[in-house]
Amino acid sequence: MLGIIAAIIDGVLIGSVYGLAALGLTLIWGVMEVINLTHGAAIVAGMFGLYLLANAVHIPPYATLPLILIGGFLVGIVLYWISVHRLMGRPPLMILLSTFAVNLVVIGLGTAAWGTDLFNVPVSLPSVTWGRYTFSGTHILAAALTTAIAGALYLFLYHTKLGKAVRAVANNREAAELAGIPTTRVLSLSFGLGVALAGAAGMLIATMFPFTVLSGDAYQLKSFVVTALGGLGNPAGALVGGIALGLIEGFAGQFMPVSWTLVIEFVLFVAVLIIFPRGIFAFRRA
Amino acid sequence: MNDALLEVEELSAGYGEVQVVWGLSFAAARSKLTTLVGANGAGKTTTLRTVVGTISPWSGRVRFKGEDVTRLSAHAKAARGLVLVPEGRQLFTNMTVDENLEMGAFTGRGAHGYATRLERVFTLFPRLKERRKQKAGTFSGGEQQMLAIARALMTDPEVLIIDELSLGLAPLFVYQLFGTLKALKEDGLTVLLVEQNVHLALAVSDYAYVIAEGRLFTEGRPAALAAMPEIRRAYLGL
Structure with missing residues (x-):
């Protein structure tokens, strides 16, 4: 068993990835005030992108990341024109419905192709031992890559002309x-x-956990919890919120069965929405 | 007018079911300061928004340098040198002075000769140079108006359109800004100004159009307009 400190550190590593997912949601909200309900489908597409590229095409697991980033970017642009563009300036419910519809189509196609079986992509990385604690190599690398992607996004938004235009x-x-x-x-x-x-x-x-075609919903909800913590539209808040959520998961996992973590997260979600409607870490709107 | 850089013909526009502008025609002559004056709600801002393409006209035409640009988007018009300083400044309040100016020069047109133009803008508005790294949202109204004009100048406009230059600004500041506009005009810039302060507008412009209820009421040289009894009564309070 991991000690409580190790559990918390591990939670922070995993939480940073939740933060990365939430960054996608919060960026779209911050720029165009659209809640993207294809978010969960995009997360699942990333999971199956890894599965297909690594298992079928035999690309090394981490080499799929740039491909998934590029593919996600192109698909996202197409999705904008299909499900968002013509509804801009209309009542917000319409974009919620249109992106939700796309979400249903993608998940439906995924279910037809792969069913709802559990998938697992074997990624062998040596674990890292620090004193009495051992950390999974995949968790450390996931956090490191998240930091790199978030850093690249920061450089883009603050130091390029196109990023400043965003x-x-x-x-x-x-x-x-x-x-x-x-x-x-x-x-x-x-x-x-x-x-x-x-x-x-x-x-x-x-790379860290097994998944199914239906995993997107749970992670999409986690992204909402994270943005509630960090304030919707606030990129730094998304990362801090993600880490906070991972920390809570790691901590709670020490005292109760894992199945309870979702309950705790959503109780927290509702509580934060009531007490801090603009987010706990909402320093100011980005 | 033969040397008209911007010509607006029979323009009609509005919002939803409500028509605001009714067949308005006017022109801005090259290197002159033209004003549209009229009371609050006369349709001046709607006219400008239609001319630059923020909203689409119901009918009528906008010609810029002889070319029909009526249906071009606002960013395409800005890229051709038809630039609006909107009412209420509309700065990028979360961004610094430098970033606001850089965004003004987003188009290829503005990017060309960026450093030279930046120096010129800082010469016109030295106060902006002192605050390059400050966020635009922290500025006073007058400083915001300076930055809004500076940002528009960074686009390298051929026609600079300003909506309500003097609104909410201290008189001293307004005179300073008009001095700057005069200098820019002498350098060859064409200025189209919308102004609620009719006194001021007639004092500085080369030609003026009086708009009432979305229609052209009258037009002429400022001195001639200021002498008309109905203008004196309705707008100058004399």
Whole structure:
């Protein structure tokens, strides 16, 4: 058995990946005020992307990450034009429904192809021993890759012209359009980024845990819990919220059966929404 | 007008079922300061939003340098040099002065000669240079208006359209801004100004259009307009 400190550290490692998934959700909200309900499907697509590329095409597991990022980005852009673009400026419920519809289609196709069996991608990495504690290599590498992706996203948003244009569109879309920024293209690009992040998170989760076609729902809900903690639309808050959620899971896992962690998370979700409607870590809206 | 850089013909526009602008025609002559004046709610802002493409016209045409640009999107018009400083500044409040200016120069047009233009903008508005790393949202109204104009200048406009330059600003500041506009005009910039303060508008412009209830009421040189009894009564309070 791991000690409580080790459980908490492990929780932080896993939680950072939850943060990465939530980053995808929160980025799309921050830029265009759209709740993307294809999020769960994108996470599952990342999981099965890893499974197919690693098992069928025999690409080394971690080499699938860039492919999944690129694929997720392109699919996200297509999804924007299919399910979001024409509904922008209409009542928000319409985009919730259209993205939910896409989610159902993707999950339906996945179920038809693979059923709802449990899949497992064997990733062999040496574990790391630190004193009396042992940490799984996949968890450490997942956290490291999450940090790298989040860092790259930060550099993009704050140090490239296109990234600054994404922030400008998030800040004031009409002014961005008047400044000559093709805002519709920036919206589709942001949606692509959000889906790519969700897919990458799914891929990293699949290196750590077994999954089914239906796993997306649980992780999508985790992303909502994370954004409730961190404040929707706040990228830094998503990462901090993810780590907080992982920490809570690791800690709670020490005192009660694992099946209770979801119950605790959603009680927490409701409690946070009531007490801190703008998020515990919502320093300010991004 | 033969040397009109921007020509608006029989423009009609509105929101939903409500028509606001009714067959309005006007033009902005090259290197002149043209103003649209009129009371609050006369349709001035709607007119400008339609001209730059933020909203689509119901009918009518917008010509820029002789080319029909009516249906172009706002960002495409900005890329051609038709640039609006919107009412209420509309800055990127979460971003720094530098970033706001960089976004003004997003188009290929603005990116060309960026460093030179940045220097020129900082010469016009030295206060912005002192606060390059400060977030735009922390600025006072006057500083925000400076930054809004500076951002628009970074796009390298041929026609600079300003909606309500003086609204909410201290008089001293307004005179300063008009001084800057005059200098820009002498450098060849075409300015189209919408102004609620009719006194001020007539004092600085080369040509003015008076708009009432979305229609053209009258037009002419400022001196001629200021002499008309109905203008004096309705707008100048004389």
